[in-house]
Amino acid sequence: MSNTKYIFVTGGVTSSLGKGIVSASLAKLLQARGYSATIQKLDPYINVDPGTLNPYEHGECFVTDDGAETDLDLGHYERFLSVPTSQENNITTGRIYQSVINKERKGEYLGKTVQVIPHITDEIKSSIKLLGEKGNWDFVITEIGGTVGDIESLPYIEAVRQLRWELGKDSLVIHLTLIPYLAASGELKTKPTQHSVKKLLEYGLQPDVLVCRAEHNIPQDVRNKVARFCNVEAEAVIASLDAETIYDVPLLMMEEKLDKIVLKKLSLEIGEDPDLNTWKTFLSKLKNPKNSVKIGLVGKYVELKDSYKSIAEALIHAGAQNECSVEVDWIHSESIETENASEKLSSLNGILVAPGFGERGVSGKLTAVKYARENNVPFFGICLGMQCAVVEFAQNVLGLSSSSREIDDKTQHPVIDLMEEQKQIEDKGGTMRLGAYSCSLEEGSFAHKAYGTTKISERHRHRYEFNSRYKEDFENAGMRASGINPKTGLVEVVEIQNHPFFIGVQFHPEYKSTVARPHPLFIEFVKAAAKKT
Numbered sequence: 001m002s003n004t005k006y007i008f009v010t011g012g013v014t015s016s017l018g019k020g021i022v023s024a025s026l027a028k029l030l031q032a033r034g035y036s037a038t039i040q041k042l043d044p045y046i047n048v049d050p051g052t053l054n055p056y057e058h059g060e061c062f063v064t065d066d067g068a069e070t071d072l073d074l075g076h077y078e079r080f081l082s083v084p085t086s087q088e089n090n091i092t093t094g095r096i097y098q099s100v101i102n103k104e105r106k107g108e109y110l111g112k113t114v115q116v117i118p119h120i121t122d123e124i125k126s127s128i129k130l131l132g133e134k135g136n137w138d139f140v141i142t143e144i145g146g147t148v149g150d151i152e153s154l155p156y157i158e159a160v161r162q163l164r165w166e167l168g169k170d171s172l173v174i175h176l177t178l179i180p181y182l183a184a185s186g187e188l189k190t191k192p193t194q195h196s197v198k199k200l201l202e203y204g205l206q207p208d209v210l211v212c213r214a215e216h217n218i219p220q221d222v223r224n225k226v227a228r229f230c231n232v233e234a235e236a237v238i239a240s241l242d243a244e245t246i247y248d249v250p251l252l253m254m255e256e257k258l259d260k261i262v263l264k265k266l267s268l269e270i271g272e273d274p275d276l277n278t279w280k281t282f283l284s285k286l287k288n289p290k291n292s293v294k295i296g297l298v299g300k301y302v303e304l305k306d307s308y309k310s311i312a313e314a315l316i317h318a319g320a321q322n323e324c325s326v327e328v329d330w331i332h333s334e335s336i337e338t339e340n341a342s343e344k345l346s347s348l349n350g351i352l353v354a355p356g357f358g359e360r361g362v363s364g365k366l367t368a369v370k371y372a373r374e375n376n377v378p379f380f381g382i383c384l385g386m387q388c389a390v391v392e393f394a395q396n397v398l399g400l401s402s403s404s405r406e407i408d409d410k411t412q413h414p415v416i417d418l419m420e421e422q423k424q425i426e427d428k429g430g431t432m433r434l435g436a437y438s439c440s441l442e443e444g445s446f447a448h449k450a451y452g453t454t455k456i457s458e459r460h461r462h463r464y465e466f467n468s469r470y471k472e473d474f475e476n477a478g479m480r481a482s483g484i485n486p487k488t489g490l491v492e493v494v495e496i497q498n499h500p501f502f503i504g505v506q507f508h509p510e511y512k513s514t515v516a517r518p519h520p521l522f523i524e525f526v527k528a529a530a531k532k533t
């Protein structure tokens with residue numbers, strides 16, 4: 001395809017309408033038609049990245065191969081498309097301002113007064129075009145966070161208005177709105193959508209396609225009405241109904257012909273309907289499980305399920321692969337104590353101890369590890385979860401008065417310690433060990449069998465690591481370091497072989513699980529859980 005096409009996705013009426021999923025679904029449909037597509041998220045907050053945000057604020061922080069700490073929507077993009085994203089796929093207001101201010105300090109604006117328009121908007125525009133200019137993509141889909149009318153998102157809308165003007169036929173605006181159903185009158189109401197489009201028009205932006213979230217099917221006369229009031233064609237009014245799973249949305253969008261209308265408006269050939277067979281097979285396995293397992297997810301942010309989004313999705317992918325439904329029991333780590341461990345954990349087929357930061361909840365995590373280890377319950381520890389597995393083993397098997405340096409600064413045996421390169425670091429943002437690192441797996445280990453190869457690469461986000469001084473003691477007592485970073489020698493994977501399934505990983509495998517490529521460790525974990533009686 002000659003020119004990269006730019007599709008902008010804005011939202012109106014309320015937040016949480018599912019812009020990320022609609023964007024990912026559209027990209028999936030375009031990809032299935034043989035086009036290459038990437039998705040970018042513009043976040044209007046002042047944080048330079050979401051890495052410094054508490055998960056309660058914004059859900060999980062997703063990490064890319066290049067070590068960017070990003071919005072969790074990028075996780076959806078990767079899970080749908082199986083194409084890696086990068087720092088360029090997530091821009092925040094903080095990052096835009098930081099870059100403009102750095103340029104100003106270097107004198108790059110040659111004495112000009114630096115203003116929102118044109119300097120901030122130019123910076124936004126170049127961040128959008130940067131992806132397209134690489135020549136790798138037929139489509140760059142840019143999702144604008146927030147809701148039209150928010151003060152914070154104004155510069156983004158203005159940048160899109162200017163880009164629409166510059167790009168002309170190579171661009172398109174999709175606006176997502178809500179058509180609420182009033183039970184009392186039994187009617188679908190279009191007024192909020194009309195107002196939302198008017199707001200967009202006030203800023204000079206005319207949407208080409210409206211995707212309307214609704215709880216009930218939107219009849220043709222309602223679509224006609226929306227079309228008439230909002231200057232769009234009736235066929236460009238797309239209904240997005242509540243779905244049983246987010247993975248239904250690409251198929252629902254295909255039924256509504258979202259991809260066709262987009263291609264038509266961009267003057268591209270429509271061609272045959274896309275082949276979504278692999279996707280459909282996944283959905284059919286997901287919806288027709290042959291058995292079921294209950295996995296306890298032990299973490300301290302369980303009140304907000306989005307905090308563990310990628311883990312929850314990876315379990316769904318692995319469940320489908322095993323034709324097994326996975327019920328997640330969200331267990332607050334602070335609620336687990338020695339006295340109630342059996343009551344809380346005995347009905348589980350598997351225990352996953354989640355990533356996390358700080359001391360709070362760690363004692364419950366250690367108790368959960370001990371329970372899994374002693375009772376032969378399949379165990380999967382991720383990042384802090386792996387570190388807890390190491391500490392628990394040191395305390396209860398090696399009999400050491402030990403801990404992780406993060407939890408107890410003065411511990412006699414810091415079996416998990418601060419990494420050397422982290423010791424001088426003061427800034428909190430973007431300074432952890434981040435992104436993809438390679439790892440060599442020991443021949444014959446659980447991990448090796450699961451991956452089917454000894455050379456892997458996984459993404460990281462942590463400051464502490466296994467203290468190699470203790471490696472031999474662990475190995476002699478039955479906990480093997482089965483995955484090692486070949487360059488630094490850092491321990492990446494630990495496992496206990498005399499157990500049905502006990503594995504801890506310093507990296508985050510959940511970030512790489514996709515619909516097309518469920519993650520091997522999650523697959524094996526669910527498989528082991530299904531075997532547990």
Ligand code: GLN
Binds near residue numbers: 355383462
């Ligand atoms: N807090 C731990 C560390 O920084 C683990 C981090 C995590 O679980 N992502 O090393």
